[in-house]
Amino acid sequence: xxxxxxxxxxxxxxxxxxxxxxxxxxxxxxxxxxxxxxxxxxxxxxxxxxxxxxxxxxxxxxxxxxxxxxxxxxxxxxxxxxxxxxxxxxxxxxxxxxxxxxxxxxxxxxxxxxxxxxxxxxxxxxxxxxxxxxxxxxxxxxx
Numbered sequence: 001x002x003x004x005x006x007x008x009x010x011x012x013x014x015x016x017x018x019x020x021x022x023x024x025x026x027x028x029x030x031x032x033x034x035x036x037x038x039x040x041x042x043x044x045x046x047x048x049x050x051x052x053x054x055x056x057x058x059x060x061x062x063x064x065x066x067x068x069x070x071x072x073x074x075x076x077x078x079x080x081x082x083x084x085x086x087x088x089x090x091x092x093x094x095x096x097x098x099x100x101x102x103x104x105x106x107x108x109x110x111x112x113x114x115x116x117x118x119x120x121x122x123x124x125x126x127x128x129x130x131x132x133x134x135x136x137x138x139x140x141x142x143x
Contacts, residue, residue, distance in 0.1 A: 030068065030091040039126065041101055041119040045093065048113035049086060055115060057108055062097045064106075066115065100125030 031046045047055065047068050056067045068091045075081075097103060102120040109116045 028087060028089060028091050030066070030093050032093060034095075036121075039121045041097075041121065043095065043117045043119070045115040045117075046113065047091070047110075047115050050091075050113070052110045055110065057106075057115075057117070059097075059103045059106065062099060062101075062103065064095045064097055064103075064117075065092065066094075066117075067092045068115075 032043060034041070034043045036042070045066055050068045050070050054069045054071070058065045070088050070091070072088055097119065100122050102122045105120050107118045
C-alpha cells in the first residue's frame, strides 16, 4: 500500500472528488506550454493516458479548441483499488490565436502522452525588406 502525507494533494483530491470528473459541458483544464520556435508557434498539451482517437482539435477563425477524454481502464472483477489519483473525464483548453498565425497549416503530433501543435507564422507577419526606387521614374508637373 502506498502512503503519502501531502495536505495540499489531499485537499486537491477532495475538491476533485466533490466536483466530480470533467464532463463535456464542464471540462477540466489541461496543462500546456506555448513558445515560439523559429517560424512556428508551438503549443504542447499534457494528456497522459489519453488515446489519440479521444482527442478533438478544432479551429474556428482564431479560436483553437482542444478536447480530450480519459476513460477508466477496465479491470478484472477481483481488483480492489487502493489509490486513484489520475483524473478521469473530459479535459479542454481554448486558446485565442493571433492573426499573425497561419491556422490553415497547423500540424498535430501525439507522442508519449504529449499533444504538440505546430502553427506556422503567416508570411504577412514575417519581417521583410522593402526596396527603394531611385528617381528615374519621377516626373514633374509644370503649370
